[in-house]
Amino acid sequence: MKINTSYFEEVEIDSKEVIYFEQGLPGFLNEKEFVLLSFDEPLAFQVLQSINTGELAFIVVFPFDFNKEYKVDLNDQILEQLKIETEDDVLILSIVTLKDHLNNSTANLQAPIIxxxxxxxxxxxxxxxxxxxxxxxxxxxxxxxxxx
Structure with missing residues (x-):
């Protein structure tokens, strides 16, 4: 399926790769379907792109790449809601706020994407x-x- 994106124009995605957020994301409760896209360059940044709204995309990173002590304790409700059975099931990302000077960019570690x-x-x-x-x-x- 083809989607319009913020960073890559129109791209072809596999519908099997669509990530479903049952409750949407805070501030975007009606946006429930996203896909994770990678840049061509070997950067740690990826894009969590809405498949329905081309202008809606979040730059994300693996928080453990820059904070080795980062810990996320998932409660039973989250494990059940996301059908998580093993640690291998889990991918944790943090939304990034890019700044004019890249060194001043920040990530939201208080509210990770699971x-x-x-x-x-x-x-x-x-x-x-x-x-x-x-x-x-x-x-x-x-x-x-x-x-x-």
Missing amino acids: INRHSHLGKQYIMHQSNYSTKEYIFNSSIVKEEK
């Missing part, structure tokens, strides 16, 4: 009892919080 790689079910999981913020620097080895 995807079951096999069932293609997804959810943005807001960790209320967390020491992580929505704006963690991704290019700082010490991972400091962005000043407000």
Whole structure:
């Protein structure tokens, strides 16, 4: 199937790769179907692209690539909702806010995107009892919080 995208114009995707977010994403509750697209360059960034709204796309990263101590404890409700049975089922991504100077870009570690790689079910999981913020620097080895 062909879709319009924010970063790649029109692309052909396999309908088997569509990730279904039953409750949508916060702020985009009617957007339930996305696909994960990769850039040609060997960058850590990927795009979580809506398949219905070409203008809606989120830059995402693997949070463990820049924060080795990052931890996400998934509760039983999330495991059941996403049909997660093993650790291998889980893909965790963080939405990135790109800044003019790439070194100032941040990632939302407080609300990761959780995807079951096999069932293609997804959810943005807001960790209320967390020491992580929505704006963690991704290019700082010490991972400091962005000043407000």
